[in-house]
Every structure is written in C-alpha cells, then in structure tokens.
Amino acid sequence: MPNTIPLNQEITLTVIKTACSNCNLRELCLPFGLSLEELERLDDLISTRRRIKRGDHLYRAGEAFDSIYAIRSGFFKTDVLLEDGRDQVTGFQMAGELLGLDGISTEHHTCNAIALEDSEICAIPFNRLESLSREIHNLQHHFHKVMSREIVRDHGVMMLLGTMRAEERLAAFLLNLSQRFTARGFSHAEFYLRMTREEIGSYLGLKLETVSRAFSKFQEEGYIAVQQKHIRILNVNGLKALMNHRA
Amino acid sequence: MPNTIPLNQEITLTVIKTACSNCNLRELCLPFGLSLEELERLDDLISTRRRIKRGDHLYRAGEAFDSIYAIRSGFFKTDVLLEDGRDQVTGFQMAGELLGLDGISTEHHTCNAIALEDSEICAIPFNRLESLSREIHNLQHHFHKVMSREIVRDHGVMMLLGTMRAEERLAAFLLNLSQRFTARGFSHAEFYLRMTREEIGSYLGLKLETVSRAFSKFQEEGYIAVQQKHIRILNVNGLKALMNHRA
DNA sequence: GCGTTGGCTTGATCCATGTCAACCGGAACT
DNA sequence: AGTTCCGGTTGACATGGATCAAGCCAACGC
Structure with missing residues (x-):
C-alpha cells in the first residue's frame, strides 16, 4: 500500500519532504517552538519513517537502544514484564508523543512498545539528537521538557494506582x-x-x-x-x- | 549565617572548594564520567550549598522552578497532593540523587520535597546546566541518562503498585x-x-x-x-x- | 518519676475488588 | 448460514487489605 496520508493540501511546486516541517503534529511533538531554519536541521536527522502494523512491536524490552520514536499516526501501548509472567501496561501513546525514552538510561529498552492500530513512526537516532540539541538551545530545552513531562505523568499514574x-x-x-x-x-x-x-x-x-x-x-x-x-x-x-x- | 559546612578535614595548603570535585558522591551523581577539567566547569555553576532541617521543605508543589538539586547528604521524600487532600509519596531520595526534575516540564515544581533527616543539598541552576551540557557532551549524555533512569524507576513503581x-x-x-x-x-x-x-x-x-x-x-x-x-x-x-x- | 505524645503493633470486622463461571455478540472463516 | 473465536458483560462468591479500635513502647518535658 502506497502512502495514504491525507495531506489536506494540493501538491503543487515543491517536493513535500516526509519530515517535521510539513507534519501537522509538529507543535505537539519534538519540533515545538523551533524556527524554520532549525526545523530543517531537525528534518535532516529524521530519515526513517516506518510503518508498524497493528499488533507488531516497535521495540522489545532488552533490545539495544539507539533511537527514540515520534508517533506520526496511530496508537501504541508500552508494557513491562516481570520474570514470573505478570505484566503491566505502563502507558498508551498517541500521535505526536515520543516512545523509547526509557532506553536512554541503560542503552537497552526496558519495555515493549506495541502498535494498537496500524501506525507510522519517525525514528530519531538518539546520538544525533543529542548533537543537534547541543547546537539548538530550543530543541535541547524542549526535549528536556518532554522527558520531565513523562516523569510528571508517571507520578500521576502512581497517584492513581496508589490512592x-x-x-x-x-x-x-x-x-x-x-x-x-x-x-x-x-x-x-x-x-x-x-x-x-x-x-x-x-x-x-x-x-x-x-x-x-x-x-x-x-x-x-x-x-x-x-x-x-x-x-x-x-x-x-x-x-x-x-x-x-x-x- | 555564614558557611557552616563541616569539612571534616584539616585545611592546609589548598583551599577546599565546596563542590563536585571534592565530593565523594561524584560517581553516583551528576559529575559521573567527567574529566577533571570538565568537573571544574561544573563546580563553577554549583555555587549554592544549602542545609535543610528534618521536616523542612526543599521546595513545594506550585513554586517556580529554576534549579535542580543534588543531595549531598541526608534523606528526602517527594509527595504529590490531590485537591481532596489525599496524597502519595512518589519517592525517597538519598545522597547522590537528584531532586526537582519534575519541575522542568512546566517550570513549576509539581511535588513537594521534604527532608526526612537533616540534609545538605547542592542547588544547580537549570539554565546554566543546560548551557554547560551544550558544551560538555558527557555531561549532557549523563544528564539524559539520569532523567531516563527516573522514568524507568517510575515504571518499576507502577508495576509494583499495579500488580x-x-x-x-x-x-x-x-x-x-x-x-x-x-x-x-x-x-x-x-x-x-x-x-x-x-x-x-x-x-x-x-x-x-x-x-x-x-x-x-x-x-x-x-x-x-x-x-x-x-x-x-x-x-x-x-x-x-x-x-x-x-x- | 510520671504523664504526654507520636509512632507502631495487633485484633476484629467490613468491603472493594478479585476470582470463577456462564453467557453474549460481532467478526472472520468455511 | 453455520462455526469458531475473541472480547465483553454479568452474576455469585471469596479474599486481601482497609477500617476501626485498643493497647504498647520509647522519647521527651515537667
């Protein structure tokens, strides 16, 4: 199946790059607050777009970590497994949200990410993201905010589960x-x-x-x-x- | 009140800086993996050391965020409050661990940090930490790992509470x-x-x-x-x- | 020395949620 | 159209942990 993303606009003169600058989620996602020029530099490192079919894994616990993933479209869950077979869903992620932040810590993913519907993700090589965020202050800061937001979200879930x-x-x-x-x-x-x-x-x-x-x-x-x-x-x-x- | 930090050693020829380079927790804390020269640059931005008495707040939910805190000695808890009065402890932190990461997201702290014994913390102005980590790759990477580790830890707690x-x-x-x-x-x-x-x-x-x-x-x-x-x-x-x- | 206080322990009872089981209904396949 | 399967719903019952209540112990002040 070819590209079925509804672009909601006529394709005329310019070639449309499959990247942040023409993604309507950019204000929800990593590129938040970047200038046009900065956006183009971010585009450069998001080379891989990948489709994940419903039920397939984006990554599995234990796999080596090298990229984080932005959800372009679709819906995911992440879960962790205990040795004895018990498991727990740690989150549901939708378009514009990032997956894989847990892997930075040990350089291995610590949970499974599974598509709950046919989905599309942008892979962002993490070392290149770090390089770029050393140059683009806004990108660095926003990335920190996103990680922090995840921590705050987790506290909310702890509250929910605990009380x-x-x-x-x-x-x-x-x-x-x-x-x-x-x-x-x-x-x-x-x-x-x-x-x-x-x-x-x-x-x-x-x-x-x-x-x-x-x-x-x-x-x-x-x-x-x-x-x-x-x-x-x-x-x-x-x-x-x-x-x-x-x- | 002047500097009341007990140095626990004779001051002889060199001036002892109250900073990372002579902190025995440095390998557990933010300076992990830094060279001597890098360590000194980190020292420069950790100007404030503060004592927190048992029972006192290091920060409160809602306060403006501008620094993260490294625990030099002592023991803390963090908790979140619901409007209806229910609260939940989200973590216990000990020497070498960082506090305040939750505040980056909204630029306001989202939980309370309370000393469970007389403690000492190093305040690290966050914007200066971001600047420095744009220059010191190791620092940037280690900081990302610390944030990611916090996310992984939170998943562990979710597992614990959920299953x-x-x-x-x-x-x-x-x-x-x-x-x-x-x-x-x-x-x-x-x-x-x-x-x-x-x-x-x-x-x-x-x-x-x-x-x-x-x-x-x-x-x-x-x-x-x-x-x-x-x-x-x-x-x-x-x-x-x-x-x-x-x- | 004695009362007070705060944190901890222990017992009796209750109730929210888990467990087990039956059944339902839509989707996919034959 | 019938069969199978999976996810969902509902009921009856069991139970882990909450709740309520009493008492204990150590630290502290008077």
Whole structure:
C-alpha cells in the first residue's frame, strides 16, 4: 500500500519532504517552538519513517537502544514484564508523543512498545539528537521538557494506582484520553478505544471484569454511553466529580 | 549565617572548594564520567550549598522552578497532593540523587520535597546546566541518562503498585533500599529507616497497619529483624523469593 | 518519676475488588 | 448460514487489605 496520508493540501511546486516541517503534529511533538531554519536541521536527522502494523512491536524490552520514536499516526501501548509472567501496561501513546525514552538510561529498552492500530513512526537516532540539541538551545530545552513531562505523568499514574479506587481510576483515564484527543483536534466527547478492557485494566491496576463493571456503572449513571470500544462522554462534570469526591 | 559546612578535614595548603570535585558522591551523581577539567566547569555553576532541617521543605508543589538539586547528604521524600487532600509519596531520595526534575516540564515544581533527616543539598541552576551540557557532551549524555533512569524507576513503581500484593511490595521496597545503601558504601543488611510506616504505606499504596503487619510477618518468617526503624535483613533470598512467587 | 505524645503493633470486622463461571455478540472463516 | 473465536458483560462468591479500635513502647518535658 502506497502512502495514504491525507495531506489536506494540493501538491503543487515543491517536493513535500516526509519530515517535521510539513507534519501537522509538529507543535505537539519534538519540533515545538523551533524556527524554520532549525526545523530543517531537525528534518535532516529524521530519515526513517516506518510503518508498524497493528499488533507488531516497535521495540522489545532488552533490545539495544539507539533511537527514540515520534508517533506520526496511530496508537501504541508500552508494557513491562516481570520474570514470573505478570505484566503491566505502563502507558498508551498517541500521535505526536515520543516512545523509547526509557532506553536512554541503560542503552537497552526496558519495555515493549506495541502498535494498537496500524501506525507510522519517525525514528530519531538518539546520538544525533543529542548533537543537534547541543547546537539548538530550543530543541535541547524542549526535549528536556518532554522527558520531565513523562516523569510528571508517571507520578500521576502512581497517584492513581496508589490512592484511587476503581471508578476514580477509570474516570481519570477517560478524562485523560478525552483531553489528549482534544489536543489533536478530535472530539473530546466521542472516541474509539484502541485497547481492550484487559489492557485498560492492566494500566489501571484492575482486572478486566472490574473495568467492564465500571463502564456499565458509568453508563447507568448517565455519565457516558459505551458500546464496546465506542465511547461517548455525556457528562464530563459527573466524571470529574467522581474523582474529587472522597477524602 | 555564614558557611557552616563541616569539612571534616584539616585545611592546609589548598583551599577546599565546596563542590563536585571534592565530593565523594561524584560517581553516583551528576559529575559521573567527567574529566577533571570538565568537573571544574561544573563546580563553577554549583555555587549554592544549602542545609535543610528534618521536616523542612526543599521546595513545594506550585513554586517556580529554576534549579535542580543534588543531595549531598541526608534523606528526602517527594509527595504529590490531590485537591481532596489525599496524597502519595512518589519517592525517597538519598545522597547522590537528584531532586526537582519534575519541575522542568512546566517550570513549576509539581511535588513537594521534604527532608526526612537533616540534609545538605547542592542547588544547580537549570539554565546554566543546560548551557554547560551544550558544551560538555558527557555531561549532557549523563544528564539524559539520569532523567531516563527516573522514568524507568517510575515504571518499576507502577508495576509494583499495579500488580504486586502487599508483602511483595514491601519486600521489593526493602531490597531496593538495601541495594541503594550498598551503592553508597553502607551495610546492605542493616539500616535505619528514615521514614514512618505511614510514609512507606503511602509510597507502596498501602495503609500503615498493613505495612506494620507485613514487617511482623517477615520477622516471624525469619527474613528480617525489625525494631522500630532499625532493620536487619537476615535472608535476602527469602525476600527475593517472595517477589517472584506467584504467577 | 510520671504523664504526654507520636509512632507502631495487633485484633476484629467490613468491603472493594478479585476470582470463577456462564453467557453474549460481532467478526472472520468455511 | 453455520462455526469458531475473541472480547465483553454479568452474576455469585471469596479474599486481601482497609477500617476501626485498643493497647504498647520509647522519647521527651515537667
């Protein structure tokens, strides 16, 4: 299958490079805040674009690390495995987000990244990113912010896992998804889940039955309408209230 | 108040700089892998050393961020608060570890850092660290590794909170502490906890009673000897076995 | 020496979530 | 159209850890 990315514009005189400068996610992604000239230098190092089919691994725990990955389109999950077989989903990533930051530490990936739908990623060789960010202050700073944001996000998940009850966790999860879809120009109130109940449960530290029951409960209360993976949020404030409720 | 840092050595001919180059934690901390000349340049930007008394805040959630902090001596916890009053300890930090990385993202701290014993920290102005790491490749790379390590650590905590049961969590916690004390040249088998049962519980997503019961259980089983905050590990393998036990 | 305080331990009971099991419904294949 | 399979839903029951409550111990002040 050839390139099926809808460009939403006529291709006229210039050759369109498959790179940051013509990516509509650039303000969500690594190039945030760069000048045109800087953007072109970043383009130079993002040579590889790769398609990952639904269910395939982008990388696996234990593999040598050499690149981080920006999601151009699609949806991923990352998970870690314990020796005894237990595993936990550590995150769901969507377009414009970076994957692979965990690998910098030991130069080996420490988790698996798996596409939840057919996806496209840009591979960014990490040593070249470091070189370039020594020259482009904005790039350096923004990259630091992205890593820091990941740490803050993880703290949020720790909070969720450590102190919230099942329904609060699911409400927080839905609100978070909604907010991230909004940031990408999609509806904040209606979306398709790319992951199964089991994957949601793994992320939230719950069993799939508990997730399912919580969905049903939310539906009974009129907060959402669920039909399998199709979610419509009917009462955002109801969901928010659920979270701040108990002391 | 003038400089009150006890130098613990005679000052003879050379002036002793209160900086990385004469800090015995440097191989655990930011200066890892730097040459002597590079070390001196790092020294230049670590001008402020500060004492934090037990119970005092190094920083609070919401405060403007401008520095990260290296712990020279002592012991800290970080915690996040929810609006409704619930809070969660997100980590315990000891000498050689960095605090404040969460603040880079929004330029405001997102958690509280509180000293659990009288401590001493080195403040590292972040914009100057970025400048210097644009010039010193080793510093840049090591800093990235430290941030990435924090992300990996957080994934470990997520795993712990999401999939482990109470006794596994506590065993993992003790083994982790033991390993970090060892890395600092202390006994791996005997140490004092700096935090209360409640703080341990908050970190592990458990109530203090559950933590207490698990300690008692471990003692009955002969894995450890507990007397209040004094812990002796009698059977490391017993603790390790506890963790990998169930599928 | 004695009371007070804060942190810790232990017991009894409760409840949220896990576990086990049955069933449902849509998608893919024959 | 029928079969299989996978993911989801729902119910009945079990249980790990929370909750509530009492008491203990060590440090500290008077």
